Amino acid sequence: MMQVSAGPAAQAVPTTRRDQILAAAAELFAAHGFHGVGIDDIGAAVGISGPALYRHFRSKDAMLGEMLISISRGLFSGGKERAAAAEDPSKALAELVTFHTNFALDNPALITVQERNLGNLREDDRKQVRALQRQYVEVWVGAISAAVPGITEERARSAAHAVFGLLNSTPHNRYVGSTELAELLHRLALGALHAAR
């Protein structure tokens, strides 16, 4: 699968070997789950075979760790940045929705892996990822609290998680073209949040 990334710090088509491996691994993890993929499968996906991966990563766990940490970091920093740059609360929320939607559309495998494989992380990596995710959620909670008047913080947090679920449905949602899908998801997300009270 080709990646047509327009994301932050966009790398050209050819990436470093490490990133090439991570991308292939993400695809495989998303399809079969972390334990459903062998080291040889990942190697084969990038044209080298098996143990050669250990020239680039300390272990299979380390691949997943690096993958999830970089996703979480990208989401958090990108989200924070965009929310801060917006001129009013309702625009901040719209920006967040757009940002997250685009990320999910551009990186379906990464989103899938992040959604499903937190539990396969080593303890310390999991802690780090969870911390980043929590910070990202707080960016949303802030934006929601500011944009929809009278909502409690807990409801805002729940609503944020629910909207993540909505937007992360992207990988399994290929019935309309991706620009139309982006527009539809945007509308749905804001409609939902607007209805949160």
Place this chain on the structure above:
Amino acid sequence: MMQVSAGPAAQAVPTTRRDQILAAAAELFAAHGFHGVGIDDIGAAVGISGPALYRHFRSKDAMLGEMLISISRGLFSGGKERAAAAEDPSKALAELVTFHTNFALDNPALITVQERNLGNLREDDRKQVRALQRQYVEVWVGAISAAVPGITEERARSAAHAVFGLLNSTPHNRYVGSTELAELLHRLALGALHAAR
């Protein structure tokens, strides 16, 4: 262990051994992924150990298969029933939302497994599950098409998937009490669908 059964027909809290195993397996699969769980783990979770499971299931794959097929069947038949019984389109949609929400709230592990482990199914089981899921989606597509005027069928299908993602976020969404969560999700889902145009 004694069984505190309310009667022969009553499938209340106490279940048959098969179902007990399936419930335990669902919990484990949800937490660690299909391949992350050993046959011994499942056995231990119900107080017997390892190979004894083969008295009840042909294989580990068969457990997952039975699990996913029964979930999909329950969702489809329950959804169809409720949608048909509703007196007008907008009530049908509200019924569907309530039904799905309650299912997700009552069976977080099952929902998680169904969301994540379709790819670990054996080919024939996967076909069956996909067929059931497609039928369930069509129930929603019908309800959405009838309730929100002017929406295309493709958009309705995309919206349905998105709302599933929203409602299925339940397992990771425990910030407010479950009755409040149910109410919030209901509101969010209908708000989203209402905004789908």
Place this chain on the structure above:
DNA sequence: CAGCGCAGTTAACGATGACTAACGTAATCG
């Protein structure tokens, strides 16, 4: 051009996993 290090190879090892075999026991029933 000697030499070093990067990036790859195949072979092996120990652990673990799904599943089978062989066996035991208590209840059911003809």
Place this chain on the structure above:
DNA sequence: CGATTACGTTAGTCATCGTTAACTGCGCTG
């Protein structure tokens, strides 16, 4: 009452998996 059946047990098999070891060639650089 004897046999069958249901439901367990432990021990073993065989494949597979993550990882390491030992080795090889290529491209820099001093």
